[in-house]
Amino acid sequence: xxxxxxxxxxxxxxxxxxxxxxxxxxxxxxxxxxxxxxxxxxxxxxxxxxxxxxxxxxxxxxxxxxxxxxxxxxxxxxxxxxxxxxxxxxxxxxxxxxxxxxxxxxxxxxxxxxxxxxxxxxxxxxxxxxxxxxxxxxxxxxxxxxxxxxxxxxxxxxxxxxxxxxxxxxxx
Numbered sequence: 001x002x003x004x005x006x007x008x009x010x011x012x013x014x015x016x017x018x019x020x021x022x023x024x025x026x027x028x029x030x031x032x033x034x035x036x037x038x039x040x041x042x043x044x045x046x047x048x049x050x051x052x053x054x055x056x057x058x059x060x061x062x063x064x065x066x067x068x069x070x071x072x073x074x075x076x077x078x079x080x081x082x083x084x085x086x087x088x089x090x091x092x093x094x095x096x097x098x099x100x101x102x103x104x105x106x107x108x109x110x111x112x113x114x115x116x117x118x119x120x121x122x123x124x125x126x127x128x129x130x131x132x133x134x135x136x137x138x139x140x141x142x143x144x145x146x147x148x149x150x151x152x153x154x155x156x157x158x159x160x161x162x163x164x165x166x167x168x169x170x171x172x
Contacts, residue, residue: 024051029065029077035093036065040085055081062086066096068104078103
């Protein structure tokens with residue numbers, strides 16, 4: 001279990017390091033759409049000097065950066081960081097392509113789910129606002145009707161008083 005935890009920490013640090021660098025295997029794979037495989041970064045230190053130095057500090061010796069494709073668009077890269085020199089076999093790359101496809105599908109599904117949750121939340125907020133608006137309209141309507149009724153009643157009383165007719169008598 002320790003090896004998995006250490007590998008995850010190392011991968012996280014390598015990913016954070018690549019985000020801030022303009023020259024690194026991940027960015028190259030993203031920009032070109034091509035797989036970048038390096039068996040031994042010590043032999044490629046001039047290609048990405050800063051990245052290679054960071055990798056050495058984290059005991060990363062090789063790298064494989066595989067573009068994550070969605071249709072014709074590249075949405076990211078899947079990166080592998082071995083701690084020993086590694087010749088990447090065709091089988092390694094076939095498995096890595098499958099992992100990149102799985103990761104791409106996960107990213108797309110997670111994004112769609114997040115969008116659906118946001119839409120659901122917005123719809124709920126709209127519904128809640130609609131209920132408040134309807135309640136306010138109902139209260140406002142009652143006030144207007146009450147005010148209108150009082151005004152109408154007041155006008156009838158004044159008219160009756162002016163004509164000396166009782167309001168309860170009604171028209172003659």
